[in-house]
Amino acid sequence: MHTVYKVVAPSQLSIARITWSGRPFRPPKLNGQLLGLRLFTQNSQLLLVSKPSARPELPYLYTPSKFPQNSSSGPYRNQLSRYLTTERRQHLKQETKQFLKYLFYVHIGLVSLGLLVALISVEVYERKYPTPPEWTFKSRNIYRAARKIEEPGYSASGIVEWPDIENNYASLLSRLEDPDLDGRDLILPRNDQERVWVFGLKNLGFTRKGLDVSLKSEAWRSGYHAALMGAARAAEHLDEWIFDRSRGMSCPREYMIGPSNPRPKPVPYGAARPPLEENCDPASEPPQTFYMKILTSTGFTSGQRVDAALAYGDFLDWKGLHESAEGIYDWGLDIAMGALPVGTSNIVDLQTGIINSDATYVSNNILKTTNAMAVHYAQTGKLSHALPIFLSNLRARKYLSLPYVPKPPEDEPSRVQRYLLFAMWLLVSPSYPPMSPTGDEVPVRSPQAICEESAVMAHIGEILFASSQNDTQPSLATSSETFQKQQSGLIWTRDAVDISESTLLSMSLDDVDARQTCAECLRSGMDNWSTMVRKILKDQQKMARPPEKQKFKTRSSWFWGGEQNLEAAEHDEGRWERELQLVNGRMDRIEGLLSREEAMRKARSASILGFGMIFSS
Numbered sequence: 001m002h003t004v005y006k007v008v009a010p011s012q013l014s015i016a017r018i019t020w021s022g023r024p025f026r027p028p029k030l031n032g033q034l035l036g037l038r039l040f041t042q043n044s045q046l047l048l049v050s051k052p053s054a055r056p057e058l059p060y061l062y063t064p065s066k067f068p069q070n071s072s073s074g075p076y077r078n079q080l081s082r083y084l085t086t087e088r089r090q091h092l093k094q095e096t097k098q099f100l101k102y103l104f105y106v107h108i109g110l111v112s113l114g115l116l117v118a119l120i121s122v123e124v125y126e127r128k129y130p131t132p133p134e135w136t137f138k139s140r141n142i143y144r145a146a147r148k149i150e151e152p153g154y155s156a157s158g159i160v161e162w163p164d165i166e167n168n169y170a171s172l173l174s175r176l177e178d179p180d181l182d183g184r185d186l187i188l189p190r191n192d193q194e195r196v197w198v199f200g201l202k203n204l205g206f207t208r209k210g211l212d213v214s215l216k217s218e219a220w221r222s223g224y225h226a227a228l229m230g231a232a233r234a235a236e237h238l239d240e241w242i243f244d245r246s247r248g249m250s251c252p253r254e255y256m257i258g259p260s261n262p263r264p265k266p267v268p269y270g271a272a273r274p275p276l277e278e279n280c281d282p283a284s285e286p287p288q289t290f291y292m293k294i295l296t297s298t299g300f301t302s303g304q305r306v307d308a309a310l311a312y313g314d315f316l317d318w319k320g321l322h323e324s325a326e327g328i329y330d331w332g333l334d335i336a337m338g339a340l341p342v343g344t345s346n347i348v349d350l351q352t353g354i355i356n357s358d359a360t361y362v363s364n365n366i367l368k369t370t371n372a373m374a375v376h377y378a379q380t381g382k383l384s385h386a387l388p389i390f391l392s393n394l395r396a397r398k399y400l401s402l403p404y405v406p407k408p409p410e411d412e413p414s415r416v417q418r419y420l421l422f423a424m425w426l427l428v429s430p431s432y433p434p435m436s437p438t439g440d441e442v443p444v445r446s447p448q449a450i451c452e453e454s455a456v457m458a459h460i461g462e463i464l465f466a467s468s469q470n471d472t473q474p475s476l477a478t479s480s481e482t483f484q485k486q487q488s489g490l491i492w493t494r495d496a497v498d499i500s501e502s503t504l505l506s507m508s509l510d511d512v513d514a515r516q517t518c519a520e521c522l523r524s525g526m527d528n529w530s531t532m533v534r535k536i537l538k539d540q541q542k543m544a545r546p547p548e549k550q551k552f553k554t555r556s557s558w559f560w561g562g563e564q565n566l567e568a569a570e571h572d573e574g575r576w577e578r579e580l581q582l583v584n585g586r587m588d589r590i591e592g593l594l595s596r597e598e599a600m601r602k603a604r605s606a607s608i609l610g611f612g613m614i615f616s617s
Contacts, residue, residue, distance in 0.1 A: 210297030465489030
């Protein structure tokens with residue numbers, strides 16, 4: 001039987017043919033369509049030298065170039081030439097211009113910020129160290145720079161650069177005394193080289209005569225006086241210094257090599273080589289040049305001249321010229337006496353410096369001068385001259401001073417008022433402070449005057465205690481008188497400490513100078529008190545435990561009562577041990593008070609001169 005196959009058309013099959021899903025053998029027809037439209041406002045990659053390729057650009061696939069392969073051109077030169085197209089060059093130029101523009105703006109901002117900081121610094125130091133408005137800007141800037149460098153905390157090392165301060169003050173004085181700059185209306189001496197000899201003073205010699213500043217304003221005279229006193233302070237610190245012209249540096253004279261210094265001191269490790277004497281000059285003019293300018297000038301107040309005389313006398317005492325210092329103090333007392341009102345006499349005994357008990361008008365200058373004379377006598381060992389002057393000074397301060405009227409408390413400003421005060425602080429230039437008192441007035445019994453009284457009491461206690469040290473090994477016969485003097489000095493010192501502490505605690509925070517005076521008196525009084533107690537305790541221990549060779553003689557003395565004296569000494573020893581514990585405890589408490597006071601002073605000095613006080617609640 002034969003099988004018959006029937007041919008079925010593909011269209012009649014129930015399952016459709018599997019379509020080819022592979023890639024076509026040739027690309028589809030684009031029908032005239034472009035690969036991409038080129039925008040009119042944008043650059044495209046079609047402007048390149050060649051069309052972009054999807055193949056990787058590898059060095060070994062490059063076509064040979066007509067440029068030689070040397071050190072200056074590598075295999076990527078063709079790629080670089082294709083990268084720096086016209087559009088990219090324009091883009092890089094635009095980016096460079098933008099960079100330079102922003103760099104210029106940054107520099108302008110930095111310069112403006114630096115100028116702003118400089119102006120703020122000038123304003124801050126102008127409020128801290130006011131300068132007369134008649135001075136030129138350069139002179140005012142020189143004075144502020146000198147005062148700023150003179151601050152102990154200005155340098156990171158804590159060392160005050162006195163040579164720089166002296167240069168600033170010398171430049172300032174040359175401008176102030178120049179009629180073409182800041183010295184207009186000054187009356188100069190008939191001869192610029194005119195010298196004056198101060199009669200009766202030894203070891204001073206001739207000095208330059210001062211100027212006549214009576215035609216200048218009070219602010220100008222006050223600033224000129226401050227410049228002279230600052231130059232004198234710098235000259236005191238540079239008294240034993242020399243200036244090396246060859247290297248332009250200053251150093252102490254003890255390092256100089258020359259005939260006048262046969263044994264020079266070795267320079268510290270790492271310092272420059274020592275100077276030679278033939279290349280050296282004095283680092284500054286002597287201090288007497290500036291002090292005598294103030295004393296011989298016309299136009300200064302009596303208080304300014306007295307301050308110069310006292311500062312000069314203190315410097316002469318430090319130099320060991322005590323006779324010359326005593327003559328300067330007498331000159332200061334003459335200045336203070338000559339400024340008293342007409343008809344006032346019989347105030348001070350000019351021979352001894354003691355203020356008369358029946359004096360009716362004692363000025364502040366007289367109190368300062370007699371106090372300085374008493375300190376001078378105490379330093380030179382003339383305790384019998386110093387003690388009466390201190391006692392008369394204290395009596396005049398207590399009974400001849402005017403009553404103190406405190407300022408009424410001001411209302412606390414509101415927040416809006418504080419912001420208004422800050423705006424005025426920024427916009428309104430500060431006025432020059434008013435003229436300080438001349439010192440010819442009767443002093444007022446202010447908190448600062450009370451602190452000065454406590455300082456005088458501390459001096460009296462120190463003199464009384466020191467006068468009992470004539471016998472270095474006091475015996476039982478002389479111990480009673482010595483012990484009484486020691487106790488008297490201790491009582492005076494203890495009272496001075498009590499007055500200083502109570503005044504400092506009750507004083508207003510705005511009285512900066514008075515608080516500093518009280519803090520210094522309190523510190524020195526506590527040191528003296530502690531030293532006195534330790535000395536008395538040491539003496540009592542010696543009396544309670546005599547040497548072996550004197551033990552039998554001392555204990556068998558029926559006339560002096562040796563046994564009773566030793567028992568009393570042992571009892572006093574325990575008393576002074578308790579006293580020493582009390583002093584140590586109070587010392588700790590006062591140290592905390594003084595440390596807080598020092599922190600407040602530094603914070604007040606670091607603040608922008610009242611800026612922090614404006615926003616304080």
